Amino acid sequence: MQNTVLILDFGSQYTQLIARRVRELNIYCEIHPYHSIPENLDNFKAVILSGSPFSVRAEDAPHPNLSNIRGKLPLLGVCYGAQYMAQFNGGSVEPANLREYGRAKLSMIKPGEVFFEGIPENTQVWMSHGDTIEKLPEHTVRLASTPEVLNAAFKFEGEPTYGIQFHPEVYHTTHGKQLLENFLVKIAGVEQAWTPAAFVETIVHALKEQIGNDKVVLGLSGGVDSTVAATLLNKAIGKNLYCIFVNNGLLRKNEFESVLHQYKDMGLNVKGVDASERFLEALKNETDPERKRKAIGKAFIEVFDDEAHEVTDVDWLAQGTIYPDVIESVSVAGPSVTIKSHHNVGGLPDFMKLKIVEPLRMLFKDEVRRVGKELGIDPELLGRHPFPGPGLAIRILGDITAEKVRILQEVDFIFIDGLRKWGLYDKVWQAGAILLPINSVGVMGDERTYEKVVALRAVESTDGMTADWVNLPYEFLQEVSNNIINRVKGVNRVVYDISSKPPATIEWE
Ligand SMILES: Nc1ncnc2c1ncn2[C@@H]1O[C@H](COP(=O)(O)OP(=O)(O)OP(=O)(O)O)[C@@H](O)[C@H]1O
Ligand SMILES: O=c1[nH]c(=O)c2[nH+]cn([C@@H]3O[C@H](COP(=O)(O)O)[C@@H](O)[C@H]3O)c2[nH]1
Ligand SMILES: NC(=O)CC[C@H](N)C(=O)O
Ligand SMILES: [Mg+2]
Known part of the structure; x- marks a missing residue:
């Protein structure tokens, strides 16, 4: 530059x-x-x-x-x-x-x-x-x-x-x-020439030089970083970019299909892999939050490795690393903290041995969004709330079953859809629903019910490090609560989480 x-x-x-x-x-x-x-x-x-x-x-x-x-x-x-x-x-x-x-x-x-x-x-x-x-x-x-x-x-x-x-x-x-x-x-007479358009032009040129005719694999998550990284690479090397989008069965309702569709519309060379069963199997009877994360991470690596092998002669793995990650690892504390000894360790999945290309490694998050906008990526996709890698698995407290995932997807959908309809979505940094591992007594149509409780969570934050719960309008909460209890079979009570981080965290697990 x-x-x-x-x-x-x-x-x-x-x-x-x-x-x-x-x-x-x-x-x-x-x-x-x-x-x-x-x-x-x-x-x-x-x-x-x-x-x-x-x-x-x-x-x-x-x-x-x-x-x-x-x-x-x-x-x-x-x-x-x-x-x-x-x-x-x-x-x-x-x-x-x-x-x-x-x-x-x-x-x-x-x-x-x-x-x-x-x-x-x-x-x-x-x-x-x-x-x-x-x-x-x-x-x-x-x-x-x-x-x-x-x-x-x-x-x-x-x-x-x-x-x-x-x-x-x-x-x-x-x-x-x-x-x-x-x-x-x-x-100093420095020119103010650092714009999204200038970045796109420079980086696309640099990616062409760096990669040439090699093949690159990239995992798409539906999140902002991997999507923008893929779009840049697609501009640079087109069909030599092989994107893999894994359905771990723990995504939001309809998300796998709709995002996959959107990726295809964007002209990306993307393969959707439905591995829901495999993830559910890996999570069977697992109740501990950290062990759930580990099980998901392991299943993800296995699926990704299998899929990366389907592409022959791959040389590169693309990642959506952004500048704050880079700064952290090159801090003045010295190189000792940066070493993640991926190399020369036996038993590593093959894709981890590929050369790494990181088109966004010099950008801050808001710059990634601006570059995304410059590239014509759907603003709705760019404005998405963060969603944790382990997905709904860490929002279902206790063990995970297909039925619980289905219930939570329905609840989450009503909540998020409501936020959008009420014009509240962009005012909230992150929102979601949590399925609690307890039943409570209710009464519906004169009958006693004994069903699940869900908690709604919506927070304001800048980076997820600290967060405040959002003061959502009572009328909104009332409507969402009614919709959830009336429409989602198996849920008879809705509560709203009013804890800040710290001392609570954003996710419950
Ligand atoms: N379902 C998935 N299918 C394929 N790759 C995935 C999936 N989920 C995550 N990845 C890959 O793992 C990387 C790390 O995921 P994570 O969600 O932690 O990253 P992130 O910083 O939120 O970035 P993004 O905005 O791209 O999601 C992603 O950038 C993506 O390359
Ligand atoms: O990719 C992820 N893998 C995880 O295991 C994970 N746990 C929490 N989060 C997200 O991180 C932010 C802070 O969450 P907490 O306050 O719960 O720690 C919030 O945005 C959370 O959604 C995760 N993201
Ligand atoms: N913010 C700083 O750079 C502080 C410099 C120095 N440590 C001081 O206390 O004066
Ligand atoms: Mg993500």
Whole structure:
């Protein structure tokens, strides 16, 4: 990629956010750990140093050699990055009187600086530091202060090198994006050319180069990532892409047929494999959540391996890995955490020995959606709620039978369909129904019933790590509850889950 911004990661919890903000400016960027600065910097147009949990005063603090960068490329140090440039260029960093965490105001901004163009005095910034820059190095100019922090921003004279104590990447820094734009666009002259269309063009070209006439297999799940990955590969290599969509019998009602149909309509070379029986068999009498997951994972690998063998001379396995997965595995913690020793281990399924191609490995989730939109993928498919790999198996508490799956599919369908009809679907991050392993007494048409209880769950979240239950309208819950009890044989009671995560989780198992 041309016009790239290099973000050197010193292990800050906010490094990913810096990348998000830069990408929002339609500028491509890459995060690299501070200890492995790319040797060839030709494609990089600017560099940002992240924050860090370390103190620059600590013996073991990150201490990269920036001689290939400083003065040669526009450089911005954020928090630790700024402290680092101050400390090792003749300035001094000391423990602050007070650890500062939270909002502050830039009470002084040096007028006439492009760096602060369009940013008003007293703008709010986000601070998160225990050290402070007591003394600036020589040949620097102070650009901003807060009442607590004298050296909140500075630059080196005669070179495009800047340091800021606050975090422009955090939303609470009201003009953070403007500041990044000032630095990257106005000062560094980086082009804002990173758009979904540009990505599609570049990646399709790169995939053609990488794969040539080889064959690729890919598992389609009905989810966003694998669908977008498949569409890109299809554009690049067409019929040499062999997609496999497995019905584990634990999908939503009608989902296998309708999604398979949709995939075919999209021109994908896809094979639908109905392995429902095999999965049900593997799950027989299994009640423990983790063992259910393991059984499903194992069955999946077996089915996929069988199917991958049907395609002769395959060289590649495509995966829908996205950037947050990649960042996690290349974090500053070092390569030790990345190794997943798939190779040279006996008894591995053959498809795991294939070369891996990951078209989305540099994209964030919302970028995957935008690329999907650019590719003309149905917005309904792109807006789908996340659905767990083990599917309904972890929403049927206790053991799993075909009958229980059928009941839960009906309940789930009424709930999800209701959300759509009431215009609530897109306001909810994830929703589903859970079949409880208990019966309760009811009365229907003067007769006593003793039937199943289902719980409905709908949550708001951004990444599934934390979640709040959604305040769905009572009238909606009333209608859905009536529909479920009247239409689904075997269910006589509906409850709504009002637990947040933490301490509850989204799924019940
Ligand atoms: N039913 C299935 N049939 C074939 N492949 C599958 C199926 N379910 C999952 N996979 C494969 O396993 C990968 C991991 O599944 P998982 O649902 O955990 O991923 P994900 O991050 O949600 O991505 P996606 O949005 O593609 O579902 C998928 O990207 C897909 O390649
Ligand atoms: O692919 C998956 N395999 C699983 O075993 C699994 N368990 C939970 N989830 C999904 O992860 C998110 C967080 O769920 P929890 O709050 O229940 O941990 C939610 O989106 C869950 O649906 C899974 N996804
Ligand atoms: N957010 C940061 O980069 C913090 C830097 C350093 N650890 C400090 O406490 O000042
Ligand atoms: Mg999925």
